[in-house]
Structures are given as structure tokens and as C-alpha cells.
Amino acid sequence: MAEYQHWKHLFKLDPNKELSDEALEAICESGTDAIIVGGTDGVTLDNTLQLLVRIRRYAVPCVLEVSNIDAITPGFDYFFIPTVLNSQKIEWITGQHHAALKEYGAIMNWDEVIPEGYCVLNPEAKVAQLTDAVCDLDTEDVLAYARMAEHMYKLPIFYLEYSGTYGDPNIVKQVSSVLEQTRLVYGGGIETRAQAEEMAAYADTIVVGNVIYHNLQEAIKTVQAVKGDLLS
Ligand SMILES: CC(C)=CCC/C(C)=C/CC/C(C)=C/CC/C(C)=C/CC/C(C)=C/CC/C(C)=C/CC/C(C)=C/COP(=O)(O)OP(=O)(O)O
Numbered sequence: 001m002a003e004y005q006h007w008k009h010l011f012k013l014d015p016n017k018e019l020s021d022e023a024l025e026a027i028c029e030s031g032t033d034a035i036i037v038g039g040t041d042g043v044t045l046d047n048t049l050q051l052l053v054r055i056r057r058y059a060v061p062c063v064l065e066v067s068n069i070d071a072i073t074p075g076f077d078y079f080f081i082p083t084v085l086n087s088q089k090i091e092w093i094t095g096q097h098h099a100a101l102k103e104y105g106a107i108m109n110w111d112e113v114i115p116e117g118y119c120v121l122n123p124e125a126k127v128a129q130l131t132d133a134v135c136d137l138d139t140e141d142v143l144a145y146a147r148m149a150e151h152m153y154k155l156p157i158f159y160l161e162y163s164g165t166y167g168d169p170n171i172v173k174q175v176s177s178v179l180e181q182t183r184l185v186y187g188g189g190i191e192t193r194a195q196a197e198e199m200a201a202y203a204d205t206i207v208v209g210n211v212i213y214h215n216l217q218e219a220i221k222t223v224q225a226v227k228g229d230l231l232s
């Protein structure tokens, strides 16, 4: 199995947000499996490179989640490529991807490029608004996207994205029950150890983002919730 398929806990750092050196050290040395660098807006080549260089002082693996063709740079362990399955705009499903492959297709190392099927469920999130995602979905709708990701498109990752708000653990549980090969990644609103434990009971991988910027101590505890036995 590729390394990323073992990951249970990820921190997502936004290149468009400030983070002190002390906070970055705490995140990188927390025992998390990897750092994702990514965000919906304000991601540039400059702020991506600046964050990459700072993270590379530590041994933790580092992934670029591509949201902007102009910010792609070598130096990451993996490149996660979102496609928003419930977007109503072709550019966020295949359009930008097509443009990127025209530029980079011939020189890509496909072992490092990992497609993610996103299902965005918080209509207030910037990612929902940017991509014009249809978020008013019931459980059957979400399960259909999960099955589409695994069986039609053979995507290695299905990402249940509630960015900015804590999601419905029952939906995460039901999605986990229909996926076999495709990894289930959950992200959104995890702010406490208990929430991390709850979502990690069903998702293969949990992603913790915004709480890093307003409650670092609680953010660090989410690692212990998932990997406590390995850290002690
Ligand atoms: C030279 C070199 C190293 C080449 C490497 C090869 C390579 C990686 C080539 C690229 C191949 C490729 C197919 C690229 C795709 C290009 C692209 C721009 C695709 C579109 C991706 C997409 C659907 C973006 C939409 C936004 C999105 C899903 C972003 C992910 C991050 C996210 C969901 C953040 C959520 O936070 P947000 O809602 O913004 O909330 P806050 O910021 O408020 O926290």
C-alpha cells in the first residue's frame, strides 16, 4: 500500500493564513501523519512555497492539495487533486484538471498524484460557494456519490467535506459502510478530541483545519484521539 493509504490524521494548513513558528512546530511535531497545504482562495505560488520551506524543517510528510494551477510547485510528497462531484460547474469537475494536464501531463509522476472525489456538504463554506456545489443532499444522494467515486471513477479517496462546520456522524457511518477500496476522508469543524474520536470511528482519515488557527491546544489533542496508543 502507498504511504498515504495508512494515514489516519491530517492537519490542513492554509497558505493564506498566518501561523507562528512555534505553532507550526507544534503541528509538525504533533504525531500527525502528514500536513496538507491547501485552501480555497488566496493560494499563490509565493505563499505555498513559503509554507513548504517552513514545513520541510520537520520530518512530517507534506502534501499539496491543488486548488490553483498557478500554485503548483515540485517539492511535495504527494499532490492531492480535488474534483467536486456535486459541483454544478464543469471547471471544478474536469475543466481545470484538463487545463493542468495540458501543461504538466507529459512530466507528471502519477505515483505522487492522488485524485480525490469531494462531496461538499456545508453550503456556507467558501469551497461550496466557489464550486456552486449542491449541498442540499439526503443520505441516499451522498451514498450515490460515494459509490460513483469508488465504482465508476475508481477514485482512491472520497472526501466528505463539511469545511467550517461539524458534520453528521451518521452520514459518515453510512458512507463508510458502502466503501471498500476507496478511502473515506472526513473534514470539517473538528474542534475537540471527542469530535475527532467520533469521526475517526467511521472515516479512514480525518482532517483538522481551522481550529489550528484559534485553539492550537485543542487541535493538537485531536491527534492523540486518533493515534493516542501509538504516541504514548
Ligand atoms: C511541476 C509539477 C511539480 C507538477 C506536478 C504534477 C501536478 C500536481 C499536476 C496537476 C494536475 C492536475 C490535474 C491539477 C488540477 C488543477 C486544479 C486547479 C483543479 C481544481 C481543483 C478544485 C476542484 C478546487 C476547488 C476548491 C477545493 C476543492 C479546494 C480544496 C481545499 C479546500 C476544500 C479548502 C476548504 O476550506 P475553505 O472552504 O476555503 O474554508 P476556509 O478557507 O475558510 O477554511
Ligand SMILES: O=P(O)(O)OC[C@@H](O)CO
Pocket: 012, 161, 162, 163, 164, 165, 186, 187, 188, 189, 190, 207, 208, 209, 210, 211
Ligand atoms: O477547517 P475545518 O473546518 O477543520 O475543515 C478541514 C478541511 O476539511 C477543510 O478542507
Ligand SMILES: [Mg+2]
Pocket: 014, 039, 209, 210
Ligand atoms: Mg480552512
